[in-house]
Amino acid sequence: AAGVIQSPRHLIKEKRETATLKCYPIPRHDTVYWYQQGPGQDPQFLISFYEKMQSDKGSIPDRFSAQQFSDYHSELNMSSLELGDSALYFCASSTGQSIGNTIYFGEGSWLTVV
């Protein structure tokens, strides 16, 4: 079965640079979520989109932005990168609200800021 696809899988950027992560949800899933997971930490909710509109917001820095496109894929844009942004970024998708609907996670995108 098709899963959530994230790209790139690995990314190395320098401080103050910009990075863009892409997420392709499971077909027919209309909701996308972004999480950030630092080493040894739990995934931190960043932001979610439902039907191309922002549906909920978590601890996403102002330097980050995201959107969901007409084909339901989503992109997370990160600017003025800092060393502390180095983490594993997960995208997840579901149908509709997450209550009662299983959220499926991608394999993540490793971002290293040097």
Place this chain on the structure above:
Amino acid sequence: GESVGLHLPTLSVQEGDNSIINCAYSNSASDYFIWYKQESGKGPQFIIDIRSNMDKRQGQRVTVLLNKTVKHLSLQIAATQPGDSAVYFCAENTGGFKTIFGAGTRLFVKA
């Protein structure tokens, strides 16, 4: 603020034994809870969920118990296998499109 946390950071069990992973949550208004398994370098994988109108739910080798009185959640894994070694997270849905993860518990299965 709301938070979901785990009592123990690591748990070591013998292969074949049962495992119990505990979780405490603070938001009494939450009505949906999920357990995830995360293997090294991979995304969280759904294990089992439970809604607040239930106190127990069983899956294949796994059982989730919910005690709303003390805001406690547990995951029981029967006949633990080496493949169960991973980090386990409980997560809480605060309504709508946001699921909050608690700190994980690393499960080690000894052969």
